[in-house]
Amino acid sequence: xxxxxxxxxxxxxxxxxxxxxxxxxxxxxxxxxxxxxxxxxxxxxxxxxxxxxxxxxxxxxxxxxxxxxxxxxxxxxxxxxxxxxxxxxxxxxxxxxxxxxxxxxxxxxx
Amino acid sequence: xxxxxxxxxxxxxxxxxxxxxxxxxxxxxxxxxxxxxxxxxxxxxxxxxxxxxxxxxxxxxxxxxxxxxxxxxxxxxxxxxxxxxxxxxxxxxxxxxxxxxxxxxxxxxxxxxxxxx
Numbered sequence: 001x002x003x004x005x006x007x008x009x010x011x012x013x014x015x016x017x018x019x020x021x022x023x024x025x026x027x028x029x030x031x032x033x034x035x036x037x038x039x040x041x042x043x044x045x046x047x048x049x050x051x052x053x054x055x056x057x058x059x060x061x062x063x064x065x066x067x068x069x070x071x072x073x074x075x076x077x078x079x080x081x082x083x084x085x086x087x088x089x090x091x092x093x094x095x096x097x098x099x100x101x102x103x104x105x106x107x108x109x110x
Numbered sequence: 111x112x113x114x115x116x117x118x119x120x121x122x123x124x125x126x127x128x129x130x131x132x133x134x135x136x137x138x139x140x141x142x143x144x145x146x147x148x149x150x151x152x153x154x155x156x157x158x159x160x161x162x163x164x165x166x167x168x169x170x171x172x173x174x175x176x177x178x179x180x181x182x183x184x185x186x187x188x189x190x191x192x193x194x195x196x197x198x199x200x201x202x203x204x205x206x207x208x209x210x211x212x213x214x215x216x217x218x219x220x221x222x223x224x225x226x227x
Contacts, residue, residue: 002154035211037155044205044220045155050213088155092211098171099145099210104154 003028004089004102011108012079020105022072022089028100032092034072036065037101039086048087049074076107084109112136112216114206119221126196126225132189132206132218140164140184145210146191147217148202156202157210159191173199196225 005023012018022034036049047056049065052072064075072091076083089102118130130146146158159180160169168180179192189206203220 033211035215037215039155044217046217047213047215050211050215054213056213086154090155090157090211096172097169099157099160099169101147101155101157 002103003093003096003100004091006087006089006102006105008103009106009108011110013110014079014081016079017075017077018079018107019076020074020087020089020107022074022102023070024072024089024091025070027095028091028093029067029070029072031094034065034067034089034091036063036072036074037088037090039088041086045088079109081109083107112208114208114216114218116204116206116218116221119204119223121224121226122196123227124197124225127192127194128196128223130191130193130204130206130221130223134187134189134206134208137208137216139182139187142209142214143211144180144182144189145207146180146189147205147207147210148200148223149205149220150199150202153202158204160210161189193223196223198225201225 033051039045053065206218208216
C-alpha cells in the first residue's frame with residue numbers, strides 16, 4: 001500500500017486539460033522533491049517533471065507540475081492521443097528511508 | 111547516447127536465486143546514484159533499492175531487506191542486484207534506473223523475473 005495516493009484514472013478529449021493529484025505527507029512531498037513519470041506499457045518509464053515543477057530538456061511544455069501543502073499535481077494541457085499512458089508521482093520518504101511511488105493514474109484520451 | 115541494458119532475468123523456483131546485471135554506457139556511471147525498480151504484473155511501479163556513487167550507502171524497500179543486495183562496479187560501468195530466497199511476489203519486470211529522483215533520471219527497458227514452481 002503506497003503512501004502516495006493518486007486517482008486510478010483520468011480522461012479527456014484531444015485538446016483538453018487533465019490534472020492528476022498526488023496526496024502524501026510531510027515526510028515525502030513536503031520534505032523532498034517530487035518527480036512525475038510517464039509509463040507506456042512495454043516501454044521504459046520516462047521522467048516528465050522533477051523537483052515538483054521542472055521539466056527535463058525534451059519534455060513538452062504541455063506538461064507542468066505543482067505542489068500545495070502535502071499534495072502535488074501534474075497537469076497535461078492540449079491533450080494528445082500519444083499522452084495515453086500511466087502516470088506516477090514519486091518522492092523520497094524520510095520516515096521509511098525509501099523512495100516511494102504513487103499508486104498510478106491511467107490517462108485515457110477519449 | 112545513454113544506454114542501460116538489463117540482463118539475468120528468467121524463471122526461477124521459489125526459494126531460488128538470481129543475479130541481475132545492468133550494463134551502462136553513454137554517461138559517467140560513477141557520478142550517479144543508481145537504483146533498481148520493478149513492476150509486478152498488473153501492478154504499479156515499485157522502487158527496490160538505491161546505491162550511491164561509491165557503493166558505500168545502500169537503501170532497500172522493506173519487502174526485500176535481508177534477501178536482495180544491490181552492488182556496483184564503477185570500473186565496468188555495471189550495476190547488479192543479487193536476489194536470494196525469491197518468492198512468488200517478487201515476480202516482476204525489473205528496471206535499472208539512473209538518478210531515479212532527479213531530472214536526469216533514465217530507465218532501462220527492463221528484464222522479466224518469474225518466480226514459480
